[in-house]
Amino acid sequence: MTETSSQKLTKTLTLYNTLTRHKDVFQPIDPDRVTMYVCGPTVYNHAHIGNARPAVIFDMLARVLRHLYPNVVYARNITDIEDKIIEMAAQEGVEISVITERYADIYRADMGALGVNLPDIEPKATETIPEMIAMMERLIEADHAYEAEGHVLFNVPSFPDYGQLSRRPMDEMVAGARVEVAPYKKDPADFVLWKPSSDEQPGWDSPWGRGRPGWHIECSAMIEKHLGDTIDIHGGGIDLQFPHHENELAQSRCSHEGAPFANYWLHNGFLNMNSEKMSKSLGNVLLVHDLIEQAPGEAIRLALLNGHYRQPLDWNDDVLPQAKAQLDRLYGALRQLEDVETADGDHVPDAFLDALLDDLNTPKALAELFQLAKLANQASDPGEKAKLKAALLQSGFLIGLLQQDANQWFEGADGSSDLDAEAIEAQIEARNAARAAKDFAEADRIRDALAEAGVLIEDGPEGTKWKLAG
Numbered sequence: 001m002t003e004t005s006s007q008k009l010t011k012t013l014t015l016y017n018t019l020t021r022h023k024d025v026f027q028p029i030d031p032d033r034v035t036m037y038v039c040g041p042t043v044y045n046h047a048h049i050g051n052a053r054p055a056v057i058f059d060m061l062a063r064v065l066r067h068l069y070p071n072v073v074y075a076r077n078i079t080d081i082e083d084k085i086i087e088m089a090a091q092e093g094v095e096i097s098v099i100t101e102r103y104a105d106i107y108r109a110d111m112g113a114l115g116v117n118l119p120d121i122e123p124k125a126t127e128t129i130p131e132m133i134a135m136m137e138r139l140i141e142a143d144h145a146y147e148a149e150g151h152v153l154f155n156v157p158s159f160p161d162y163g164q165l166s167r168r169p170m171d172e173m174v175a176g177a178r179v180e181v182a183p184y185k186k187d188p189a190d191f192v193l194w195k196p197s198s199d200e201q202p203g204w205d206s207p208w209g210r211g212r213p214g215w216h217i218e219c220s221a222m223i224e225k226h227l228g229d230t231i232d233i234h235g236g237g238i239d240l241q242f243p244h245h246e247n248e249l250a251q252s253r254c255s256h257e258g259a260p261f262a263n264y265w266l267h268n269g270f271l272n273m274n275s276e277k278m279s280k281s282l283g284n285v286l287l288v289h290d291l292i293e294q295a296p297g298e299a300i301r302l303a304l305l306n307g308h309y310r311q312p313l314d315w316n317d318d319v320l321p322q323a324k325a326q327l328d329r330l331y332g333a334l335r336q337l338e339d340v341e342t343a344d345g346d347h348v349p350d351a352f353l354d355a356l357l358d359d360l361n362t363p364k365a366l367a368e369l370f371q372l373a374k375l376a377n378q379a380s381d382p383g384e385k386a387k388l389k390a391a392l393l394q395s396g397f398l399i400g401l402l403q404q405d406a407n408q409w410f411e412g413a414d415g416s417s418d419l420d421a422e423a424i425e426a427q428i429e430a431r432n433a434a435r436a437a438k439d440f441a442e443a444d445r446i447r448d449a450l451a452e453a454g455v456l457i458e459d460g461p462e463g464t465k466w467k468l469a470g
């Protein structure tokens with residue numbers, strides 16, 4: 001372990017763990033490789049503000065983990081095969097990849113506008129089919145799954161721990177699974193791992209005929225491939241707890257001889273619109289893509305962080321003006337320190353960090369941030385000012401705020417790109433990898449996505465350089 005990490009590890013991170021139903025002290029399997037997986041978007045439409053909540057929360061958790069540990073591997077997948085994607089591709093008369101690449105690009109750009117960095121790994125379901133097939137073969141071999149009429153089904157009664165995560169009674173789970181009572185099911189609770197595809201539908205060859213995976217097996221296989229049999233943290237919205245996460249857990253444990261799947265399960269609460277569920281039928285769905293035209297991405301991010309992540313968050317007309325006013329206060333303090341040199345070293349105040357380390361208590365951490373701004377406004381000693389400036393910037397960085405120039409904030413131009421330097425470098429690396437693999441279509445797509453986000457890249461003898469457009 002490096003010296004910096006061992007110093008910081010004197011701090012304790014506690015996280016509310018859905019698996020145990022209490023706040024647990026976080027102890028990674030390997031402090032030199034902390035692993036986190038979050039279920040990512042199904043890419044066939046625009047993300048709404050509720051979908052942005054887990055993206056922002058787990059981006060913040062990744063930042064906090066990186067502050068504590070030298071090496072964090074954060075994977076957030078792209079679900080790029082699903083019946084709604086197939087339907088939409090058929091309507092437009094295009095390949096599913098046209099739909100999924102379009103909406104994956106929009107998702108990255110929209111979340112980038114909220115200060116969400118790209119994950120370290122962004123696996124795609126369609127690139128993990130062999131691993132899914134291998135996992136299903138192992139499940140069948142161990143009598144946890146069976147083939148029936150071109151389908152592969154997981155046999156729920158074969159896993160006595162089923163329900164351990166969501167803690168629901170079996171009859172409720174059967175009803176909750178919303179299963180059509182298919183005649184080939186051995187048990188009504190059994191769920192689909194693989195299903196047959198018609199000639200018109202996308203499909204892959206498998207030992208059970210041409211078909212495609214169910215949603216749950218995708219995440220299990222992507223986790224196994226990229227992070228390992230047992231990971232530290234698994235996250236997602238509260239609605240995914242059942243059946244999605246319960247099923248992921250069953251498949252993964254049963255295909256790994258019962259080994260634990262994820263040691264800490266984190267679930268964010270729901271975002272509601274004016275105290276009502278956000279849904280298309282109520283006509284109250286707010287798309288991130290539209291919101292970022294109306295308000296600075298940073299204000300949207302702060303509005304999402306103003307509540308504790310496990311509580312429901314009520315979105316109404318007041319939340320964005322309030323978040324903007326809060327940022328005015330914080331950037332106001334930074335603007336006054338414009339000519340002050342930022343102090344060297346780690347200046348994240350204990351009270352701020354401790355609040356975050358207490359199950360990501362952002363309301364408390366933000367209160368500490370405002371206290372810092374107040375102290376900065378009152379300070380006269382140059383050394384004190386330098387430290388307060390460092391404290392504001394470093395604390396802000398931990399939660400993904402306050403990274404733009406204060407004057408720019410007040411001019412209303414929050415930079416000409418929505419991606420930060422780390423995210424841009426990650427994209428450039430992905431493009432270089434694509435070029436090395438002679439996947440020039442992918443390399444061009446990344447270059448175009450960067451251009452769309454306001455980043456121009458130039459290849460030269462010393463590698464690829466980038467600059468912000470305009």
Ligand code: AMP
Binds near residue numbers: 041042052054271
């Ligand atoms: P989906 O694309 O529907 O699978 O959702 C992507 C992510 O957004 C999942 O982690 C969901 O749990 C989460 N999510 C969906 N709707 C909301 C909402 N209204 N509030 C908070 N999280 C949500």
Ligand code: ZN
Binds near residue numbers: 038
């Ligand atoms: Zn998942």
